[in-house]
Amino acid sequence: MDFIQLLASGLANGCVYGLIALGFVLIYKATEAVNFAQGDFMMLGAFVCIGFANDDFMGQGFWIAVPLAILVMAVFGYLFNWGVLRHMFGQSQTSIVILTIALGFILRFIAGTIWSHEPVSLETPFAGQDIRFGGVVLGVDEMLVVVVTIILTACLFVFFSKTKIGVAMQAASQNQLAAYYMGIPVKRIQSLVWGLSGAVAAVAGILFASKGAIDPSAGLLGIKAFAAAAIGGFGSLPGALLGGIIIGIVEPLSSRYGPPGVSQIAPYAILLLVLILRPGGIFSQTQKKKV
């Protein structure tokens, strides 16, 4: 029973990691850049939603706050790409990595200044409710996390492989110059994908904050999500989710059954192992560059 309980809560945590990882993968798939601030996007999304919903702040209620927060983050992602990243078009990937790390610092600072560094949690209509299966207690919030994650991943998967914009995004990533020649507005496509990724981050943040307290340094979770994305294979949407779930499940299990100190190390140890044994991740999409 204990084991199944741990498994369930690990699954819910893993889905949040998976959602953040999904945000990375979206950006990576469409622009070949890696957003090291994705965890902070998630944190900001959660705080924007808290700012709209909680009684301490604007108190507009959960159902109004959620779409508003998603919209705000989508606009934020779009504007960030439009205002900052677009001017770096053609620069090396290293500078984009460094830029997004710096952005993470700024977002943490902004969130800390506006909403303080105290942990807060989102006031939801379903807080504290749970469903019992035999001896296992499942929170409604945890169930919701899993369901929303699976639906979102499925939608994004279809979006990327079937719709016109999705295919254009893949083309823009495969070869920017060739995509230009084919008439794809690469810059606008990239902004769109950043907006989409901001929205996904907001969903992840809202789910995270409805399940437990969040503070501005929660953005560091993004690093775990990173590990998730790399374990699953960068560039693969189901892979990101799988990686997130693996990490989410390994964490509580290793802290319950493993020696002390192992649970913090476990996710990164798995990451290093995967990078060493199967460098491309589980759903590997990388191959050696051919000259």
Next chain:
Amino acid sequence: MRFVFKTSYDADINWFKHKTQAFWYFLLFGLMMAIPLYFHFLSDPYLLGEITSVMIFAIAAMGLMLLTGHTGLPSLGHATFMALGCYMNVIYLNAGLPWLLAFPLAGLTAGFVGTLIALPVLRLHGVYLALATLAMSILTGDFIVLLEPWTGGISGLAVPDISIFGLEINKYANPYLFYYLVLVVALLIIMAYRNILRAPMGRSFTAVRDSEISAQAMGINLTMTKSSSFFLSATTAGLAGALFGHSAGYVTNETFDVVMSITLLMMIVIGGLGFIHGAFFGAIVFGIIPVAIANGRSLLQTSFGINVHIPGLENGLFAVILIAFILFEPMGLYGRWLKVRTYFELFPFYRKDMFRRQKSYLKTERVQ
């Protein structure tokens, strides 16, 4: 405007381009040698300690510069190599090795371990290396706790004094000697760095940075080049870490955290990627900003009565400066200085796009 008339092939790789340049560098060297005298007269060596720690960070930044600036491989985990160097140095010293042996050995150990970790990832492209090194950087603190018998874990580890042929050097008892020691190490590393850059190895580093495909086509072994760059870089960072340990006197599991790794990266970007000078400029900026913020804060408080205390302000400010640099001056402070110098050297013939680089358009490495 100066014309250097080259009469031999050596003119391309000489230490100094011309005599005036050599004069300025020797003047700088003389100044650096004379600084402790000034503080000795002042009999307040506090600032000297600050200068020393700036130099230690400049050494670490040089390590990262070789990897990121000259080979084009981003690393988010150089604090780990500093930690390795620091702890190995103490372990060797406690085992009874003389400092002159323990110090280089500590650097080499950091280099070997770093290369072992990075080797599998080096075959993939930059982002994976950034990830693996980031993971490594996060794990550092936990590993230090796990290896408590050697590292002291949470309670920390005291760093013994340096002893060279009976000469005891302690940062607090004798800051002047410690300064000279760090200066000598920094100088030796700069000389080694310069020599590597003008040798075939350094040329292959830059070739790999500029285009892996064309480097490969010229017969450069990519993995070998990348791993030797990583080895040299980690070794330098390890040496800096060992010096940092002597300077701090006491290290715990929280000393070498992720923020330190990221700070190193910010340093070299602000200083100027791809220039040895950049490492020093970056370290100087990062030495000055906290002092400037503290001064500004106390100025606001005493003269205007405004109490500014925002937690995380320093990191936020660093980040804004960094983004501004990447957007408006990707070549960093040293690049700006080069532009200003060229402007005056060529006056009035300087053109706006003289330093413009070829843009690179991304292509995926994934199979679709």
